[in-house]
Amino acid sequence: MFRAISTLGLAVIVVVSAWAWLGAPVAMPPSPLAAGEKLHCVSYAPFRNGQSPLDGGTVIPRAQIEEDLARLAKVTGCVRTYATELGLSMVPEIAAQHGLKVLQGLWLGSEPAKNAVEIETVVRLANEHRDTIRGVVVGNEVLLRGEMSDIDLADTIRKVKAQVPVPVTYADVWEYWLRHRSLAAAVDFVTIHILPYWEDFPVAAHDAGRHIDEIERKVAAVFPGKEILIGEAGWPSAGRMREGALPSPANQARVIHDLLELAKRDGYRVNVIEAFDQPWKRRLEGTVGGHWGLLDASSREPKFVLGEAVSNRPLWIWQAIGGVLMVLAVGASAHLAAHRRGAVIQVGWGGWAGLWVLAVSAGVFVPMAAEAAMLESLGPGGWVRNGALLAAAAAAAPLIAAALVFGRPLEGFGVVLDSQQRLLTDFWIKAPALLLAIVTVLAIQSALGLVFDARYKDFPFAALSAAVLPLAVLAVSGSRGPRLDGIAEIAAAAVLVGSAIFVSLNETFANWQAQWTCVLWLVLAATLLRARGARS
Structure with a gap:
C-alpha cells in the first residue's frame, strides 16, 4: 500500500x-501604446465559424459587420478589407458610423469578368465614401498567386487610379515588389507584406521585430521617395512550428508588441494581420491559418492585452x-x-x-x-x-x-x-x-x-x-x-x-x-x- x-x-x-509550469503567464514588456492610443490599422474579414468566402452562397449580415466594427473601433482607427463581395461592400458605410477609416481592398484574380465587377464596385465606394476610405488596394498578392502579369496589373492599377479620389496601392509579399520594381511607378505608395513565420527561412518570434525592420529598410532603399506601408505583419497564436518559428499566444503578443514599438520608434505605418481569427483559412493553410487574429473567432474578445502577462494555456x-x-x-x-x-x-x-x-x-x-x-x-x-x-x-x-x-x-x-x-x-x-x-x-x-x-x-x-x-x-x-x-x-x-x-x-x-x-x-x-x- x-x-x-x-x-x-x-x-x-x-x-x-508540469501543468502549472505550462500554464504560467509569460511576462511582457510595457505596452508601446500610450493610454487611449489605438492601432494604426488592422486587416478585417467578417467570417465566423461556418462562414467562408470559398462558399459562393455566403453573404455576411449587416448586423454582424456592425457588431465587429463596434468592437474594433475600441482598438484601432482603421480597417483594411480585401474585397467587396459577400456583403463586404457595406464596410465603408458602417465604418464611418463608428469613426473608422478604411483601407479599401479590391480583389483581383484570373477571371476578367469578376475583376470588372470588383473594380466597378470599388470605384463607386471610393467616390461615395471619400471621407472614410483612406486608400484603395488594387489587388492582393496577385503576383504571388500567379494570376496576373505585372504588365496587366499595372494597367489595372492605373485604370482604377484615374477614377478614384484617394491614393492607390498594390499589396504583395515584399520579395515580389523587389522582383517587379516597375510597379512602383503605377502606385501612390508601396504596400508590402512581411510575415516572419511564413518566410522561406522562418524567423523565430524573438527575432521577428528585427526582421521586419530590416526588410522595411531594404524595400525603402529600393524605392526612394515612395512611402512604404507594411500592409500585413503579425504572428499566429496556434499551429505547427516552422523551424524555430513557434505559434503561441505569448509569442503572438510579443511579436505584436515589438512590431508596434518599431513602428512608433521609426514612424512606420503598419497594418496588423488580422482583427479576428478566420477558421475558414484552415482549409487552405492548416491549423495555423485560422489563428492570426488579435481577437478570438468565437468569443470575439481580445486574446491578450498589451503590457500584461500572457499564458499559453x-x-x-x-x-x-x-x-x-x-x-x-x-x-x-x-x-x-x-x-x-x-x-x-x-x-x-x-x-x-x-x-x-x-x-x-x-x-x-x-x-x-x-x-x-x-x-x-x-x-x-x-x-x-x-x-x-x-x-x-x-x-x-x-x-x-x-x-x-x-x-x-x-x-x-x-x-x-x-x-x-x-x-x-x-x-x-x-x-x-x-x-x-x-x-x-x-x-x-x-x-x-x-x-x-x-x-x-x-x-x-x-x-x-x-x-x-x-x-x-x-x-x-x-x-x-x-x-x-x-x-x-x-x-x-x-x-x-x-x-x-x-x-x-x-x-x-x-x-x-x-x-x-x-x-x-x-x-x-x-x-x-x-x-x-x-x-x-
Missing part, C-alpha cells in the same frame, strides 16, 4: 507541477485536474489487476517505476492531446483520425498498467490478426497488441503526411507521447518469449525510422515539435522490433 500511495502521490505532484487548472484523473485511472487499473479474483499479485520496484512513468505520461500528455485534437481537427477525416489517436492515447496507460501488473509481454500484430493465435491468447496480451497495431497505423499515417505534404500539417507529439510511451514501457518491462521474425512489424519500423530521419533533417533541429515527434517514431520502431516475436 505504501508503494502504491507513494508512486501515485509523486505522479500527481509531477503532473500538477489559460485553462491549465482544468487540464491539471484532467491529468490527476488520468493518474487515478492508471492507479485504479493497476489495483484491480493486482487484486483480481481475490488473489494479490506482488509488484516489484521495477513494476512501480513503470507504473509511475505510465501515470505521469497520461497525466501530462492526454489533456494536452485533447486540447490539440479540439484545435487541429478539421472535417470528418480529421476528426476521425485525431479522435482515434486521442482514444488510443487515453486508453494506453490504464491498459498497459494492468498488463504490466499481470506480467504479460508486448506481442506483435499476429495475436490479433492471426485467427488461431487470437483464439488461444489471453486478453491482456491481445489488448496491448491491438493497441500497438492501431498506434502504428496512425503513426505511419502522420509520418508519411509529414514526409510528402508537410507544409500545413501539425505534429501529433502529445497524443503520440501518451500512446507510445506506455507501449515502450511494456516492451521493456514485460516478460518475453522466443523471437520470431514479424515482417509487418519490421516493415512498419523501417517506414517510421526512414520518416524520422527525413522529417528531422527537413524541419531542422530548431523545430522541437518535429524533433520530439521523430523521437517518438523511433521509440515506436524500437518497440515494434522488440515486440515482434514475443510469445506467451
